[in-house]
Amino acid sequence: xxxxxxxxxxxxxxxxxxxxxxxxxxxxxxxxxxxxxxxxxxxxxxxxxxxxxxxxxxxxxxxxxxxxxxxxxxxxxxxxxxxxxxxxxxxxxxxxxxxxxxxxxxxxxxxxxxxxxxxxxxxxxxxxxxxxxxxxxxxxxxxxxxxxxxxxxxxxxxxxxxxxxxxxxxxxxxxxxxxxxxxxxxxxxxxxxxxxxxxxxxxxxxxxxxxxxxxxxxxxxxxxxxxxxxxxxxxxxxxxxxxxxxxxxxxxxxxxxxxxxxxxxxxxxxx
Numbered sequence: 001x002x003x004x005x006x007x008x009x010x011x012x013x014x015x016x017x018x019x020x021x022x023x024x025x026x027x028x029x030x031x032x033x034x035x036x037x038x039x040x041x042x043x044x045x046x047x048x049x050x051x052x053x054x055x056x057x058x059x060x061x062x063x064x065x066x067x068x069x070x071x072x073x074x075x076x077x078x079x080x081x082x083x084x085x086x087x088x089x090x091x092x093x094x095x096x097x098x099x100x101x102x103x104x105x106x107x108x109x110x111x112x113x114x115x116x117x118x119x120x121x122x123x124x125x126x127x128x129x130x131x132x133x134x135x136x137x138x139x140x141x142x143x144x145x146x147x148x149x150x151x152x153x154x155x156x157x158x159x160x161x162x163x164x165x166x167x168x169x170x171x172x173x174x175x176x177x178x179x180x181x182x183x184x185x186x187x188x189x190x191x192x193x194x195x196x197x198x199x200x201x202x203x204x205x206x207x208x209x210x211x212x213x214x215x216x217x218x219x220x221x222x223x224x225x226x227x228x229x230x231x232x233x234x235x236x237x238x239x240x241x242x243x244x245x246x247x248x249x250x251x252x253x254x255x256x257x258x259x260x261x262x263x264x265x266x267x268x269x270x271x
Contacts (some may be wrong), residue, residue: 001026001150004054004066006085008045011096012072014130016051022154026067026147033066035085038135061087062231068120068147071095071103075226079106086110092120092147098126099174099230100167108142120145125170126160127177129219134159142169171231179233182224186238189213208237 035054036042128135247253
């Protein structure tokens with residue numbers, strides 16, 4: 001398979017490595033080409049792999065065609081990138097941007113051929129940062145087929161779990177597991193940064209929170225900003241914190257909130 005990866009950052013490199021490591025999923029032949037707005041980034045990605053770099057003086061779609069094009073670009077850039085690079089895809093389009101509703105809609109339009117046929121397209125979302133692979137990968141098929149099936153096979157071959165969902169379910173879940181979770185962790189980090197607490201005072205709970213703050217803040221702030229812009233969630237955390245603050249003088253009100261949070265978690269574990 002001839003694969004073009006648009007976006008040669010961490011996620012684009014992860015996709016390229018996963019697919020290149022599983023040539024049997026594509027009849028034993030895989031070639032990778034990187035394209036990036038910063039050519040040096042693409043060259044760096046290709047330098048440590050058996051990969052090529054898309055010519056900087058070539059228009060998107062003028063080279064190739066490629067069997068598949070993967071859009072591994074930031075969330076705000078994914079829709080224009082799909083429109084720009086779809087002509088380069090001969091067989092399949094897929095993205096790993098992190099949101100699904102808008103990219104799938106854009107790919108649906110871009111994948112339609114003049115004769116009425118539709119190329120394969122779908123959206124993947126690795127629910128982890130590449131350094132923490134393997135992990136779980138959400139997948140929403142648009143128009144499924146052998147190329148996307150091969151991509152799933154290659155991802156699973158790396159020890160990852162791929163599960164199918166819908167764009168609506170995925171994007172709603174991201175409001176909680178990404179936007180709200182990150183907001184809550186950053187809020188604790190901001191509070192802790194203003195405090196002067198000796199290491200000996202930390203509890204098992206605060207130590208775990210410190211570790212989560214470190215995990216979130218070691219990544220790119222632009223990525224986390226894109227998540228906050230794409231998904232609601234921070235407002236819910238602020239509202240919940242306000243409810244807790246309002247309950248400080250009311251023991252029974254606090255008990256109610258405490259039980260409410262614990263009941264929700266137990267319900268999720270048993271569903």
